[in-house]
Amino acid sequence: MRIAIVSTWPPAKCGVAQYSRKLTIELQALDHEVKIFAERTKELIPARPGVVRNWTRLGPIPTGPILDFRPDVLQIEHEYGIFPNAQYLWRLIDDLTPIPVVITLHTVTAAPKHVGFYMGYRRAHFIAHSPAAVAILSSRGDWPAHFVHHGCSIQERLPRQEALAKLRLPDRPMVLCAGFMAPSKGHREIIEGFAQARERTPMTLVIVGECRDGAHYTMIDNLIKEYSLDADVVVNASFQADLLPYLSAASFVVLGNWKGSPYSASGQLHDALGLGLPVLAKNAPIYQFGGEGVLLYSDPTELAALMVALAKRPDLREHLSQSALTEARVRSWQAVAKRHIEVYEQCRNTSSAKS
Numbered sequence: 422m423r424i425a426i427v428s429t430w431p432p433a434k435c436g437v438a439q440y441s442r443k444l445t446i447e448l449q450a451l452d453h454e455v456k457i458f459a460e461r462t463k464e465l466i467p468a469r470p471g472v473v474r475n476w477t478r479l480g481p482i483p484t485g486p487i488l489d490f491r492p493d494v495l496q497i498e499h500e501y502g503i504f505p506n507a508q509y510l511w512r513l514i515d516d517l518t519p520i521p522v523v524i525t526l527h528t529v530t531a532a533p534k535h536v537g538f539y540m541g542y543r544r545a546h547f548i549a550h551s552p553a554a555v556a557i558l559s560s561r562g563d564w565p566a567h568f569v570h571h572g573c574s575i576q577e578r579l580p581r582q583e584a585l586a587k588l589r590l591p592d593r594p595m596v597l598c599a600g601f602m603a604p605s606k607g608h609r610e611i612i613e614g615f616a617q618a619r620e621r622t623p624m625t626l627v628i629v630g631e632c633r634d635g636a637h638y639t640m641i642d643n644l645i646k647e648y649s650l651d652a653d654v655v656v657n658a659s660f661q662a663d664l665l666p667y668l669s670a671a672s673f674v675v676l677g678n679w680k681g682s683p684y685s686a687s688g689q690l691h692d693a694l695g696l697g698l699p700v701l702a703k704n705a706p707i708y709q710f711g712g713e714g715v716l717l718y719s720d721p722t723e724l725a726a727l728m729v730a731l732a733k734r735p736d737l738r739e740h741l742s743q744s745a746l747t748e749a750r751v752r753s754w755q756a757v758a759k760r761h762i763e764v765y766e767q768c769r770n771t772s773s774a775k776s
Contacts, residue, residue: 440572482509523545525548550571570760571691575750594623598611602641604637610677673699676700693745694714698714
């Protein structure tokens, strides 16, 4: 099958770009021909076979190169921030009729105001990453909606001592909080919970990820000083394309409050599952579909109790680790790629029937 994908693409600092890259690798491994039509970036990037950078967020997407590729299906990796003007996508889909179209919605909202947005893609099939998101889509219209897991990269961790040495961290339980630093990520609650846990047992908290909000970074820094955690909390406010050293050094991962769409999927959660790392996550819908390797907390006190339990009990960490790996195998990128092909075939059959 020839698959055209419209998406952001590395080195863009974007979870959707990483998602598209991993999906493409597995689709190609299944002997499908994939061509990426990616957003242009400000940086001068060497040309790469199979990747055409020919659109921006504020302009239309050229149809000519896609038509020249003659795809069997068009896949759009959608996020509202990437495609702020829905009319450009509507026009693209109309201009590419009758090519079947599949749109993966990386954010799904229950807000009625978005019904018109979905109706603009009336001939598309939708993919969402949770059954709840599919239910929302199905309740808003008769368009075909499919549940497909967000993928997990199942890989071996680096030897822990090697990872600790590379990051210059002490040999004690390490809690990892990774991802873009923003007020919606619950860093205050995480630091407050860690401060309580640290009083009961030695451990290190590592917060890593790009921060584009100076006031939020200052809040994190002030909290660390307020709780006298300078020796116990490490903050690396930079984008990390490769989190493997951090994930390999971690004893478990903590994920905070999420104020965005409750029907999205967490890339950080899936990264942790793929390495068999236990996860402590805020009791929010985005994390409740994480499987048995995830323990949920409601407030800093509950978080502190779970941190202490995991730090002191290797047997509990191992049990959760095995549960995480079991869940990750169901969500592996290979399985996700195969599920995409099933959706593409359904979309093609629907398009053929309509024509």
